[in-house]
Amino acid sequence: MTASALPPALPPAARGGIAGALSDALWRRPRLLLFLMLAPPLLWLGIIYLGSLFSLLAQSFFSIDEFSGLITYEWTLKTYGELLHPANLDIILRTVVMAGAVTLGAAVVAFPIAYYAARYATGKWKALFYLGAMLPLWSSYLVKIYAWKLILAKEGILNWIFEQLHLTPLLEAYLALPLVGGNSLSVSYTGTFLVFLYVWLPYMILPTQAALERVPSSMLEASADLGGSPAQTFRHVLLPLALPGIVAGSIFTFSLTLGDYIIPQIIGSSRLFIGQAVYAHQGTAGNIPLAAAFSVVPIVIMGFYLWMAKRKGAFDAI
Amino acid sequence: MTTAVEFSSVARHFGSVRAVDGVDLAIREGEFFAMLGPSGSGKTTCLRLIAGFEQQTAGHIAIFGETVDGIPPYRRSINTVFQDYALFPHLNVADNVAYGPMIRGVAKAERLKAAEEALELVRLPGYGSRRPSELSGGQRQRVALARALVNKPRVLLLDEPLGALDLKLREKMQDELKSLQRTLGITFVFVTHDQGEALSMADRVAVFNEGRIVQVGTPEEIYRTPKSRFVADFVGSSNVLPPDMVEKLGGPRRWASLRPEAIRIVGTGRQAKVLDHSFLGASMRVSLDLDGHALNALLPGNDAAPATGSTVGIEWDAGALHPLEDEAS
Numbered sequence: 133m134t135a136s137a138l139p140p141a142l143p144p145a146a147r148g149g150i151a152g153a154l155s156d157a158l159w160r161r162p163r164l165l166l167f168l169m170l171a172p173p174l175l176w177l178g179i180i181y182l183g184s185l186f187s188l189l190a191q192s193f194f195s196i197d198e199f200s201g202l203i204t205y206e207w208t209l210k211t212y213g214e215l216l217h218p219a220n221l222d223i224i225l226r227t228v229v230m231a232g233a234v235t236l237g238a239a240v241v242a243f244p245i246a247y248y249a250a251r252y253a254t255g256k257w258k259a260l261f262y263l264g265a266m267l268p269l270w271s272s273y274l275v276k277i278y279a280w281k282l283i284l285a286k287e288g289i290l291n292w293i294f295e296q297l298h299l300t301p302l303l304e305a306y307l308a309l310p311l312v313g314g315n316s317l318s319v320s321y322t323g324t325f326l327v328f329l330y331v332w333l334p335y336m337i338l339p340t341q342a343a344l345e346r347v348p349s350s351m352l353e354a355s356a357d358l359g360g361s362p363a364q365t366f367r368h369v370l371l372p373l374a375l376p377g378i379v380a381g382s383i384f385t386f387s388l389t390l391g392d393y394i395i396p397q398i399i400g401s402s403r404l405f406i407g408q409a410v411y412a413h414q415g416t417a418g419n420i421p422l423a424a425a426f427s428v429v430p431i432v433i434m435g436f437y438l439w440m441a442k443r444k445g446a447f448d449a450i
Numbered sequence: 451m452t453t454a455v456e457f458s459s460v461a462r463h464f465g466s467v468r469a470v471d472g473v474d475l476a477i478r479e480g481e482f483f484a485m486l487g488p489s490g491s492g493k494t495t496c497l498r499l500i501a502g503f504e505q506q507t508a509g510h511i512a513i514f515g516e517t518v519d520g521i522p523p524y525r526r527s528i529n530t531v532f533q534d535y536a537l538f539p540h541l542n543v544a545d546n547v548a549y550g551p552m553i554r555g556v557a558k559a560e561r562l563k564a565a566e567e568a569l570e571l572v573r574l575p576g577y578g579s580r581r582p583s584e585l586s587g588g589q590r591q592r593v594a595l596a597r598a599l600v601n602k603p604r605v606l607l608l609d610e611p612l613g614a615l616d617l618k619l620r621e622k623m624q625d626e627l628k629s630l631q632r633t634l635g636i637t638f639v640f641v642t643h644d645q646g647e648a649l650s651m652a653d654r655v656a657v658f659n660e661g662r663i664v665q666v667g668t669p670e671e672i673y674r675t676p677k678s679r680f681v682a683d684f685v686g687s688s689n690v691l692p693p694d695m696v697e698k699l700g701g702p703r704r705w706a707s708l709r710p711e712a713i714r715i716v717g718t719g720r721q722a723k724v725l726d727h728s729f730l731g732a733s734m735r736v737s738l739d740l741d742g743h744a745l746n747a748l749l750p751g752n753d754a755a756p757a758t759g760s761t762v763g764i765e766w767d768a769g770a771l772h773p774l775e776d777e778a779s
């Protein structure tokens with residue numbers, strides 16, 4: 133074979149100058165590139181975020197002098213002891229129960245939506261799903277809460293609908309119930325629950341949908357093939373495989389509810405949630421140590437929650 | 451002999467796509483039946499119709515004489531080995547295999563014993579505590595097989611069962627599947643696009659094309675006496691010769707097939723030009739040009755390779771030129 137029969141080989145693309153030299157240097161040292169990419173966010177996370185978290189933790193081990201109202205900088209567990217006062221325990225219990233209820237509600241509401249989006253929606257419908265799931269996140273949080281106040285208020289839309297359907301007695305009977313009831317929906321725990329559910333729902337839908345999307349349809353067919361009815365397939369295959377996504381979503385809904393101080397302030401009975409307690413103690417009361425101790429509570433609860441989830445095998449299918 | 455699976459004018463249309471278009475089929479009890487065809491020919495859809503994952507748009511399907519129209523898959527005594535195996539990643543091997551008995555409410559100890567027996571059957575004893583992700587492709591295949599067989603199905607469906615395995619393993623599994631089928635006596639129906647696999651394993655083969663069955667028969671029948679140009683070309687890449695050529699060669703004025711291995715190179719005979727040759731180990735493929743028609747010949751591997759560009763004489767036995775049913779247009 134003669135060389136002249138072949139066309140001349142194309143020269144490699146020439147990239148001169150500083151940019152070319154730089155990209156060549158980085159290509160030879162991939163670790164340097166990784167370092168350059170990771171250093172700024174790690175510095176941010178390490179110093180600004182973790183730093184403030186630890187200074188907060190440290191604050192919770194100080195105490196406040198009851199007479200002068202000044203902080204005594206001595207290591208003590210006295211502030212944590214204050215958390216155990218009935219009034220404070222009440223706040224913690226109320227917040228945890230609400231966060232649990234919101235998480236459960238969100239999981240139940242989100243699953244069918246996520247299932248539809250993962251298994252049936254394609255093309256334009258999928259785009260519409262993402263839009264629908266994300267849209268609530270685009271508008272102001274406060275506007276949404278006040279909108280809900282209008283919906284739930286005694287003169288609000290929901291009351292009006294019940295009236296039109298001649299179901300007002302039903303609503304009144306519900307509001308007469310202890311704990312979940314109240315003067316109107318907007319000043320009841322039910323109202324707080326509904327608004328939390330609405331505001332955090334996207335955070336449950338998206339991870340659940342992502343988890344369901346990764347379940348191949350042959351897996352569900354295999355279960356049916358082996359005799360599993362749709363309910364058995366859900367219980368033994370679909371739910372265990374979707375669980376990591378649901379748990380990921382519940383981490384959002386649970387921790388966001390634990391820490392929120394605006395929704396329970398605007399909608400609900402005027403009883404305090406953890407976030408409000410933190411807000412009140414670090415602000416007007418000037419009791420930074422107690423505020424810090426209160427904000428450690430969600431961290432501990434979340435740590436415990438994740439540990440339980442891991443033990444129950446929620447992450448086995450990852 | 452009982453009919454295990456019977457299709458009467460079955461069609462499955464997806465919108466305007468006719469995936470299965472009027473199929474009649476009778477699979478006998480205890481036979482190893484292959485559905486062979488290129489992708490999109492409707493063979494997999496037929497398998498899914500038997501399993502119940504799809505419902506036919508027209509026609510009837512009966513399994514052991516009982517109609518299964520409108521019966522969901524979980525009410526059919528049929529099990530499937532999926533192409534991607536579809537093992538449950540959150541369960542270990544034993545629980546995967548014991549899934550069917552678990553669904554039927556068999557007690558834990560009993561179903562795990564059944565699972566271990568099934569694993570022994572597919573030669574994976576003691577693998578129960580492993581996760582599917584820890585197994586090789588061939589082992590996953592065996593687990594999928596055990597998971598289906600533990601339910602003692604009357605019909606076992608296999609969707610491209612060997613597609614994901616490498617060549618050596620595939621040949622080994624072919625033999626194992628065959629002997630397993632003989633031992634158990636279960637009707638095996640398997641789908642493949644690999645003609646070699648279909649011919650070597652099956653008792654009977656149905657060749658699919660464009661949603662229809664174009665020929666059903668034993669592997670020998672399909673290979674030696676293909677009905678149409680499609681079958682001749684798809685099964686064993688036979689030389690398909692046009693009517694005028696066949697007439698010139700002394701046959702009837704019809705399309706005809708000529709097996710590559712039927713062609714011999716001799717000193718005299720018809721003169722053909724050697725275009726190229728490739729060594730395949732046991733045999734050698736030679737591309738020939740006979741009066742402007744490309745012809746493939748398969749020679750014994752230890753023959754001397756004819757020089758590229760030279761002219762050789764070729765011949766074949768009188769019966770080797772097999773006329774096809776296609777209309778001579």
